[in-house]
Amino acid sequence: MHIPDGFIAPQLYLPLYGIAAGLWAHGAKRVARDLDETTLPWLASLTAASFALSFVALPLPGGTSAHVTGVGLLAASFGVWNAFMAASLVFAIQALLFGDGGVTTLPLNALAMGFAGALAARGLFLALRRFHTGLALFLAGWIGLFLPALLIALALGAQPLIAHDAVGAPLYFPFGWAVTLPALLIPHALLGLGEGALTVLGGGLIERLRRRYRHD
Amino acid sequence: MTERGKFVAYLMTLFIVSWLTAPAWLAAGLGAALILCGRDAGRLLRRALLATVAFSGTVSLAYLAHSWWLGRPPPLGWLLAANLRVLLMALLTFLFIARVNLFQALAFSRRLSFLLVLAVSQSMGLRRTLAEFRLGLHSRSPRPAGIKARYRAAAHAAAWLLDRALANAHESAQAMQSRGMFR
Numbered sequence: 224m225h226i227p228d229g230f231i232a233p234q235l236y237l238p239l240y241g242i243a244a245g246l247w248a249h250g251a252k253r254v255a256r257d258l259d260e261t262t263l264p265w266l267a268s269l270t271a272a273s274f275a276l277s278f279v280a281l282p283l284p285g286g287t288s289a290h291v292t293g294v295g296l297l298a299a300s301f302g303v304w305n306a307f308m309a310a311s312l313v314f315a316i317q318a319l320l321f322g323d324g325g326v327t328t329l330p331l332n333a334l335a336m337g338f339a340g341a342l343a344a345r346g347l348f349l350a351l352r353r354f355h356t357g358l359a360l361f362l363a364g365w366i367g368l369f370l371p372a373l374l375i376a377l378a379l380g381a382q383p384l385i386a387h388d389a390v391g392a393p394l395y396f397p398f399g400w401a402v403t404l405p406a407l408l409i410p411h412a413l414l415g416l417g418e419g420a421l422t423v424l425g426g427g428l429i430e431r432l433r434r435r436y437r438h439d
Numbered sequence: 440m441t442e443r444g445k446f447v448a449y450l451m452t453l454f455i456v457s458w459l460t461a462p463a464w465l466a467a468g469l470g471a472a473l474i475l476c477g478r479d480a481g482r483l484l485r486r487a488l489l490a491t492v493a494f495s496g497t498v499s500l501a502y503l504a505h506s507w508w509l510g511r512p513p514p515l516g517w518l519l520a521a522n523l524r525v526l527l528m529a530l531l532t533f534l535f536i537a538r539v540n541l542f543q544a545l546a547f548s549r550r551l552s553f554l555l556v557l558a559v560s561q562s563m564g565l566r567r568t569l570a571e572f573r574l575g576l577h578s579r580s581p582r583p584a585g586i587k588a589r590y591r592a593a594a595h596a597a598a599w600l601l602d603r604a605l606a607n608a609h610e611s612a613q614a615m616q617s618r619g620m621f622r
Contacts, residue, residue, distance in 0.1 A: 227491045228532070229525035230498070233457050264611030267557030272604035274558070275565035279597050291597065312558060319541055320559065322490050322532045326450065327457050394460045397502045397517060417590075421597050428598050429605070 225317070225332075226379070228325030232386035232395045235378060239330035243311075246338060250308045269309040273297055274316060279421075291418060295367025296425045298341035299348040299360055306345070310337030335374040340367045357423050364422025365415035372411035376403040446544035449535040456528055462516070465523035472530050479537060487529035495525050561607050565600055572596045 254266060276293035297306035311333040317323040324332065344367035351359035380400035383393040398406075440448070459465050473480045499518055506514050545551050576584055576592045584592070 225494070227494055227525050228453065228528035229457065229521065230494075233454070236457070264557060264608045264615065267554050267611065268561060268604040268608035270554075270558040271561035271565055271607070272600055274562040275569055275600050275604075276597065278566055278569050279593050279600065291593075312554070316555075316559060316562065318532070320536065322486065322529060322536055325528065326453055326532070327528075388460075392514070392517060394517075395521070397498065397514070397521075398505070402505075421594060424594050425597055425601055428601055 225324035226328045226375075228327045230382070230396045231328050231331060231378070232382055233327075234385045235381065236327045236330060239334060243330035243333050243338075246307065246334070247311060250304045250311075253304050254308055266305065266309060266312075269297060269301060269305060270312040270316070273306075273309045274313045277313070277317075291421055292336060292340070292368055292371075293425075294336050294340045294371070295344035295348075295364035295418060296360075296422045296429075298344040298367060299363040299422065299426055300429045303338070303341045303345045306341035307333070307337040310341070331375065331378055335371040335378070336367075339374055340371040343367065343370045356426075360423045360426040361419035363426075364419035367422070368415040368418045369408070369411050372407045373404075376400070376407040379403045379407075442540050442543040443545075443547065445535070445539045446541070449531065449539065452531055453528060456524065456531065459524060460520055462519040462523055465520060465527055469523060469527045469530065472527060472534060476530070476534055476537075479534075483530060483533045483537060484526075486533045487526055490533075491525050491529045495522055557611060561604070565603060568603070569596055569600065572599070 273293050276291050276296075279291045294306060294310060297309060301309075311329075314324060314329050314332045314337070318326050318329055344363040347366050348359045348363040351362060377400065379396045380398065380403035382396035383399050386394045388394060456465075456468055459468065473484065476483045499522060502517065503513055506512070542552060542555060545555060572592065572595075576589070580588065
């Protein structure tokens with residue numbers, strides 16, 4: 224479920240846009256440095272894969288399902304900046320072409336999921352892969368889902384403190400950290416197990432495919 | 440007005456609306472947006488409602504229950520203002536989507552346009568095939584599929600998706616090379 228426009232106060236989304244803009248500029252420079260007929264389709268395909276991964280339903284007991292983010296998989300396999308730029312493009316496409324999510328929530332999603340989630344996933348993967356590649360991929364997938372949930376819970380829970388009226392009533396998202404932290408962290412800690420399992424599967428597959436296309 | 444001008448106008452309007460907290464101003468804004476929608480008003484309002492109702496509805500009901508639990512009066516002012524703001528901003532987005540060609544709005548950058556066209560066209564294809572995978576699982580299962588079958592199907596779908604995405608990248612790169620792009 225994406226956060227629509229209108230729940231995040233400008234006092235938060237404007238500084239987040241400032242931070243995200245700096246990272247986007249740096250990311251674009253890094254990607255553009257070797258943006259050619261090989262890297263541009265790569266980035267486009269990663270974006271498309273990241274977008275489509277969000278439509279893969281992760282089955283949960285009781286007949287319900289949640290959706291994969293793929294951030295851990297993209298970061299572990301293609302690096303932080305590629306994952307960040309692809310995820311940011313996905314959020315922009317979802318907001319501006321499908322009305323899913325929002326323009327004012329874009330920097331929060333991009334920074335939490337695309338950057339912090341990708342950075343943690345990549346770091347954990349690089350640190351642990353020498354011991355056990357499968358475990359490293361699993362934990363990359365788990366942290367790639369859990370850390371963004373923590374950051375989004377913190378951002379949402381900060382809304383009543385950031386924007387309130389004269390008597391202290393909230394003007395945007397109404398719940399504080401006492402509600403947002405358990406509401407987001409408990410389900411995402413469990414959903415991360417599924418995301419981790421799919422990251423193990425996808426990571427192995429990507430390596431095999433890379434070898435195949437390299438020799439093609 | 441050019442497509443790029445409309446894009447800037449949309450972003451500016453969204454920015455102004457995000458500051459509004461008075462229900463009267465938000466209701467006036469919603470009225471103005473509906474007038475701008477013209478004959479599409481009903482369709483776009485429905486889409487905006489459907490896109491936001493899950494999150495807004497959950498938060499609104501939870502906040503109402505929370506206030507009741509604490510013995511406070513119902514937060515009618517917040518309910519009105521927050522839901523009007525969310526609906527107005529979503530309506531503006533759907534009006535933008537209906538009236539503005541995003542590809543033309545971003546045509547000032549050749550590479551950004553390439554990237555967007557490639558990403559969106561591939562996304563659409565991948566999404567359509569994933570929907571077919573889902574329908575395939577339903578049609579193969581006389582009874583609702585169990586969690587193991589659904590997990591296996593999700594893993595196959597993700598694997599196919601990554602395979603297809605990498606193949607697309609490879610094919611697009613070869614197509615661009617053969618046409619002398621970036622030279």
